[in-house]
Each structure stands twice: as C-alpha cells, then as structure tokens.
Amino acid sequence: MRLLVVEDDIILGESLTQRLRRSGQGVDLARSGAEAVSLIKLQPYDLVLLDLNLPGTSGEAVLNSLRRQNDTTPVLVLTARDQIEDRIQLLDAGADDYLTKPFDFGELEARMRALLRRNQGQARDEVSFGNVVLDRRACSLSVAGEPVELKSREFRLLEIFMNEPKRVWSKEALLEHIYSFDEHPNPSVIEIYVTRVRKLLQGSDIQIRTIRGLGYLLEQSK
Missing domain, CATH: 1.10.10.10 (Winged helix-like DNA-binding domain superfamily/Winged helix DNA-binding domain)
Incomplete structure (x- = not known):
C-alpha cells in the first residue's frame, strides 16, 4: 500500500514512517499541510494519516481540500483533541476515523486495516x-x-x-x-x-x- 503520513512532529513523523516502511509499505512523509496537498496532487494514496495541528495550512484544510475534489481516499486523523464536539466535527468534515494522541501503534495499525478493508469492500483481514x-x-x-x-x-x-x-x-x-x-x-x-x-x-x-x-x-x- 502507498501511505501518506502528515505530521509536523519530527520524532513522531519519522517513527511512524520507519515503522510502516519496515512492514513493506510505501510511505511518504509531509511535515506541513501545503506539502501534503502537493503530494496528494502528484500521487494517489491508499490511506492518509493526518495530524491536525500543522504549520500554515491546517489538517482541516487538507481534509477539506481532498473532499472538495471528491477524493475518497481514507483519512485517519491523529489528534490531541478529545472533546466529543471535535470528533463529531472531524467526521462530518469527511474524516473516516480518528485516533487521539498519545496512541498505541497496534491500535493505529488495526484502524488502518479496518479503513483499507472498508475502502476495498472487504469485511475481514x-x-x-x-x-x-x-x-x-x-x-x-x-x-x-x-x-x-x-x-x-x-x-x-x-x-x-x-x-x-x-x-x-x-x-x-x-x-x-x-x-x-x-x-x-x-x-x-x-x-x-x-x-x-x-x-x-x-x-x-x-x-x-x-x-x-x-x-x-x-x-x-x-
């Protein structure tokens, strides 16, 4: 699978990228919203892991840009926001799922698999x-x-x-x-x-x- 990680935290971004690559995935890392939008225009992705608090163009803006173009790529939002209103707003904006920071990587992988299954019309791993x-x-x-x-x-x-x-x-x-x-x-x-x-x-x-x-x-x- 080809994945895009959008994360401005250097340590977290590199950690996610390296771990996913070790599992054989093709992974690109964007450190800003503007870079993410540019990469999405160049390359179709199977899944996007999207942080919200990005420098310049926000994660919400990246998500809105995707959905305005009728791009149905699954988006898993990584957020520090844990209020129910924030979660509702994210899902209504077009996010497919969200995970609150800090998170367990095993849970992240499980949610990624679930989104990929759903996007491919499959019910099981x-x-x-x-x-x-x-x-x-x-x-x-x-x-x-x-x-x-x-x-x-x-x-x-x-x-x-x-x-x-x-x-x-x-x-x-x-x-x-x-x-x-x-x-x-x-x-x-x-x-x-x-x-x-x-x-x-x-x-x-x-x-x-x-x-x-x-x-x-x-x-x-x-």
Missing part, C-alpha cells in the same frame, strides 16, 4: 484467491492450507495482486504502491519480486502471468 489465503493482520500466507514464509516486500506485492485479481498491473504502478518518493528503485526490481512470489505460489492454483508490454496479471491456473 483475510484475503483469499483460489487456495491462497493472505492474512493482513498476521502478515502471513498459506497455500493449500500450508503456511509459507515471505518477506515484507513480497507480502505487500502479493497483497496488491490479491486485492484486485484479474487486473493488469504495470511495473510503474507496482513501484508506486510499494516505494516512496525518496526511494529510487530500478523498475527491474519488480521482476525480481514477481519471480520470488511466483516461487512462493508453487503448489497453488493461482499464478502471476506476464502480459507482454503491459505488466502482470494474477489469475487462476488453467
């Missing part, structure tokens, strides 16, 4: 296709009922495919989903990860097929 089951909560994979070990980038790549099976993904689109702006991988790295995931899927009834000139497609084996 488990995603299945054929005899392959991906558990986003446990970051685990099973093939025909047997557990298979995989690394974080491999997990995120397979998650992208399984969230939208039968969609053709270009290398560029895959790079945008799992790498940040300050990472500059060669597009050939996708070929390496696809090769690794294909090996993990041996014994399954699904496959990643190369569509020449277009990209890759996850489909059930014939």
Whole structure:
C-alpha cells in the first residue's frame, strides 16, 4: 500500500514512517499541510494519516481540500483533541476515523486495516484467491492450507495482486504502491519480486502471468 503520513512532529513523523516502511509499505512523509496537498496532487494514496495541528495550512484544510475534489481516499486523523464536539466535527468534515494522541501503534495499525478493508469492500483481514489465503493482520500466507514464509516486500506485492485479481498491473504502478518518493528503485526490481512470489505460489492454483508490454496479471491456473 502507498501511505501518506502528515505530521509536523519530527520524532513522531519519522517513527511512524520507519515503522510502516519496515512492514513493506510505501510511505511518504509531509511535515506541513501545503506539502501534503502537493503530494496528494502528484500521487494517489491508499490511506492518509493526518495530524491536525500543522504549520500554515491546517489538517482541516487538507481534509477539506481532498473532499472538495471528491477524493475518497481514507483519512485517519491523529489528534490531541478529545472533546466529543471535535470528533463529531472531524467526521462530518469527511474524516473516516480518528485516533487521539498519545496512541498505541497496534491500535493505529488495526484502524488502518479496518479503513483499507472498508475502502476495498472487504469485511475481514483475510484475503483469499483460489487456495491462497493472505492474512493482513498476521502478515502471513498459506497455500493449500500450508503456511509459507515471505518477506515484507513480497507480502505487500502479493497483497496488491490479491486485492484486485484479474487486473493488469504495470511495473510503474507496482513501484508506486510499494516505494516512496525518496526511494529510487530500478523498475527491474519488480521482476525480481514477481519471480520470488511466483516461487512462493508453487503448489497453488493461482499464478502471476506476464502480459507482454503491459505488466502482470494474477489469475487462476488453467
């Protein structure tokens, strides 16, 4: 998933970014509302973590800008405000959820998963296709009922495919989903990860097929 963290607190912003990247997510960090608005114009995101008290353009203004453009990207607000009136105002303004600071990172991850599930029309953390089951909560994979070990980038790549099976993904689109702006991988790295995931899927009834000139497609084996 490609995430945007909007947080002006240097320590908290870096902590969130590093932890999410260690889980294989593509994460960009904006330290101001204006920077967040610019990044959102350049790159579509799967989820935005939004602080409210930002220098210059406020978090509320960023949220309002998104919703005025009919952008339905899920927004999880991180706020120090704990009054019920503030929460109602945030939700009415278009926030999908909020978390009061200080917060537990485990709860943050759970709320993020819930928003991503809702946005993708899914009710559970488990995603299945054929005899392959991906558990986003446990970051685990099973093939025909047997557990298979995989690394974080491999997990995120397979998650992208399984969230939208039968969609053709270009290398560029895959790079945008799992790498940040300050990472500059060669597009050939996708070929390496696809090769690794294909090996993990041996014994399954699904496959990643190369569509020449277009990209890759996850489909059930014939």
